[in-house]
Amino acid sequence: MASLVLKKLGGMALTLVAMSLVIFMLVELIPGDAAQRILGQSATPEAVASLREAMGLDDPALARYARWAGGVLRGDLGESAYMRGVRIADIFWRRVGASITLAAASFLIFVPLSIVFGVLAGIRAGKLSDSIISFFGLATMALPEFVSGILLMALFSVRLKLLPIASMIPMGESLWQNLEILVLPALSVTFVMFGYVSRMQRSAMIGVMKSDYVRAAVLKGLPRRRVIFRHALKNALLPTVTVIGMNMGWLFGGLIVVETLFGYPGLGSLTLSAVKTLDLPLIEACVLFITAVYVISTTATDLLYGFLNPRIRFSGGAYE
Amino acid sequence: MNKLGYALRRNPAAAVGLVALAAWVVLALVGPSVLRFSHTAMDMESQLSAPGLNGHALGTDALGRDILSRIVYGSRSILSVALLTSLFSSVAGVALGFSAGYFGGKIDAAFMRFLDILMAIPPLVLSMVVLGALGDSSVGALTLIVSIAYTPATARVARSALLSCKSLEYVDAARLRGESHAYIMFVEILPNAIGPILVEVTARFAYSIMMIASLGFLGVGLQPPTPDWGMMVIENKTVIREAPWAVLYPSLAIASLVIAVSLISDFLAKALIHDE
Numbered sequence: 001m002a003s004l005v006l007k008k009l010g011g012m013a014l015t016l017v018a019m020s021l022v023i024f025m026l027v028e029l030i031p032g033d034a035a036q037r038i039l040g041q042s043a044t045p046e047a048v049a050s051l052r053e054a055m056g057l058d059d060p061a062l063a064r065y066a067r068w069a070g071g072v073l074r075g076d077l078g079e080s081a082y083m084r085g086v087r088i089a090d091i092f093w094r095r096v097g098a099s100i101t102l103a104a105a106s107f108l109i110f111v112p113l114s115i116v117f118g119v120l121a122g123i124r125a126g127k128l129s130d131s132i133i134s135f136f137g138l139a140t141m142a143l144p145e146f147v148s149g150i151l152l153m154a155l156f157s158v159r160l161k162l163l164p165i166a167s168m169i170p171m172g173e174s175l176w177q178n179l180e181i182l183v184l185p186a187l188s189v190t191f192v193m194f195g196y197v198s199r200m201q202r203s204a205m206i207g208v209m210k211s212d213y214v215r216a217a218v219l220k221g222l223p224r225r226r227v228i229f230r231h232a233l234k235n236a237l238l239p240t241v242t243v244i245g246m247n248m249g250w251l252f253g254g255l256i257v258v259e260t261l262f263g264y265p266g267l268g269s270l271t272l273s274a275v276k277t278l279d280l281p282l283i284e285a286c287v288l289f290i291t292a293v294y295v296i297s298t299t300a301t302d303l304l305y306g307f308l309n310p311r312i313r314f315s316g317g318a319y320e
Numbered sequence: 321m322n323k324l325g326y327a328l329r330r331n332p333a334a335a336v337g338l339v340a341l342a343a344w345v346v347l348a349l350v351g352p353s354v355l356r357f358s359h360t361a362m363d364m365e366s367q368l369s370a371p372g373l374n375g376h377a378l379g380t381d382a383l384g385r386d387i388l389s390r391i392v393y394g395s396r397s398i399l400s401v402a403l404l405t406s407l408f409s410s411v412a413g414v415a416l417g418f419s420a421g422y423f424g425g426k427i428d429a430a431f432m433r434f435l436d437i438l439m440a441i442p443p444l445v446l447s448m449v450v451l452g453a454l455g456d457s458s459v460g461a462l463t464l465i466v467s468i469a470y471t472p473a474t475a476r477v478a479r480s481a482l483l484s485c486k487s488l489e490y491v492d493a494a495r496l497r498g499e500s501h502a503y504i505m506f507v508e509i510l511p512n513a514i515g516p517i518l519v520e521v522t523a524r525f526a527y528s529i530m531m532i533a534s535l536g537f538l539g540v541g542l543q544p545p546t547p548d549w550g551m552m553v554i555e556n557k558t559v560i561r562e563a564p565w566a567v568l569y570p571s572l573a574i575a576s577l578v579i580a581v582s583l584i585s586d587f588l589a590k591a592l593i594h595d596e
Contacts, residue, residue, distance in 0.1 A: 015436065015437055015440065018437045019437055019440055019441075022437060022438070022441070023441075026446075026449065026450070027449075027453075029453075030453040030454075135333065138579070138582055138583065138586060139575075139579050139582075141582070142526060142530070142575070142578040142579045142581075142582040143530075143574075143575055143578065143579075144530040144533050144534045144537070144550075144574060144578070145534070146533075146534065146537045146550070146553060146554075146571075147533075147553070147571045147574050147575050150553060150557070150560075150567050150568070150571045151568075151571060151575075153560065154560065154564050154567070154568055157560075158560055158561055158564055165560070165561075249440065249442065250442055252442075253442030253443075253444050253445045254442075254444070256444065256445065256448065256538065257444070257534050257537060257538065260537070260538060260554075261537075261554075261557070271445070271448075272448070272538055272539075275448055275449055275452035275453065275540065276452060276539070278452070278453065283449060283453075287441065287445060287449060290441070290442065290445055291440040291441050294440045294441075294442070295440050298440075
């Protein structure tokens with residue numbers, strides 16, 4: 001088990017390094033001169049040249065990558081190219097914190113909801129309640145986040161006037177004083193995730209209910225409720241754990257749309273404004289963080305899966 | 321085909337999806353010629369007029385443009401771009417995934433590793449960054465970038481579809497006959513692995529619609545004057561209180577189209593993969 005964990009963690013570290021290279025190269029490919037962009041079209045060639053010099057833009061790409069990656073490892077994300085003089089690390093982590101809060105709020109809503117309805121649909125497969133839950137899951141999964149968000153906004157903010165239309169935090173206040181702004185963005189995320197997770201939970205439940213050991217338990221005369229909760233559910237949760245973990249990175253990508261819709265001050269809206277202002281160091285920081293969340297959550301899911309599944313835990317890690 | 325027809329009769333949801341998709345296609349093809357208003361004309365007399373007023377069946381937006389015309393014109397761009405991206409990414413995915421899976425060994429291992437890395441950047445983030453950085457969201461650029469962003473996922477599906485029938489006897493027979501690798505991959509194996517690939521193409525079509533609408537919403541999708549459903553939503557979000565129809569109708573258009581395609585792809589998955 002320990003060697004398996006080390007192997008997975010090593011693979012994760014390698015992927016992260018490769019990731020950072022891909023992101024760096026991607027940003028390198030962006031046409032135009034970064035120094036020119038900062039100074040504007042009216043800048044003199046001398047001014048551009050001296051800024052290039054100061055920013056080290058004339059160094060070979062590998063040297064610049066090494067400097068950037070070294071900075072990231074020390075927690076230094078560089079200086080914003082658009083907001084002159086602003087250290088990215090100073091604004092970045094507050095935004096990340098806001099996004100994590102939003103992700104956690106969504107998580108608290110969609111995980112129990114989708115597991116309960118997925119199990120329900122699974123044990124009533126083929127019946128009307130299953131069809132309704134399954135169709136609802138398919139429909140919500142098919143909606144882009146901003147469409148479900150707009151529908152929620154039109155209902156709860158415009159018509160019922162229950163919740164704020166924009167999720168801004170007033171000056172001088174913290175997120176914790178304004179928790180109601182989390183509700184609609186979190187529900188928009190829930191809409192999409194509910195589809196994925198409940199469908200996975202449903203098919204896992206159907207699979208387990210057909211398995212020999214569950215049928216044996218039923219034939220033994222155990223009450224159905226006991227069979228479902230004591231015997232079937234535990235195994236049917238495994239694939240769901242995987243699909244939730246695998247979707248964590250996706251969730252952070254989806255936050256871009258949700259945060260833009262509601263004006264929520266998180267990492268997603270920061271990423272979009274970095275793209276709109278062509279703030280290259282900020283783009284690099286945001287994309288690196290989003291992909292790191294994906295890589296780390298995928299590895300963590302992998303390990304958790306191994307830990308939860310005794311066949312893997314005791315076989316010394318020979319699974320694929 | 322008979323089997324599909326039979327399955328369709330047993331799955332009314334898929335039939336509804338098929339009808340809805342057909343309706344959108346017809347609307348996109350013939351709609352513009354029967355519309356009363358142009359999709360770009362600004363009617364300064366009737367800005368934000370409610371549905372049904374002044375002849376605007378679905379109302380107008382803040383600039384006085386007819387919502388119905390914009391939705392109908394928008395269906396052309398979103399349907400064609402989404403269709404192209406789903407086809408391109410599937411063709412590229414089949415070419416790459418088939419080659420990797422067919423030749424196996426080190427090529428395959430390196431390829432899978434590379435895909436793992438690419439898949440860590442969510443397609444939406446990748447497309448958004450590249451399109452935003454290029455500053456070019458023409459139909460061509462949008463199609464190309466989204467297709468590239470989706471290729472790792474389609475390649476994975478194609479690869480596993482190939483692996484499921486690579487070691488069968490007819491493949492060995494073709495190899496003994498001395499057929500070329502390309503012949504074996506695309507003439508012998510492809511028709512047998514077509515089920516999961518077809519399902520992937522339709523699912524990809526649904527994803528592409530979501531992606532293009534989302535990119536339009538983020539302001540890095542198709543640019544004006546091409547009307548884009550996602551762009552219509554963000555443009556009119558500020559007037560959601562005064563004119564909810566200006567955001568609701570484009571949203572419902574996206575919803576109906578994606579749900580229709582998803583129902584079809586769900587049906588195909590049941591009919592072509594799980595039954596066999």
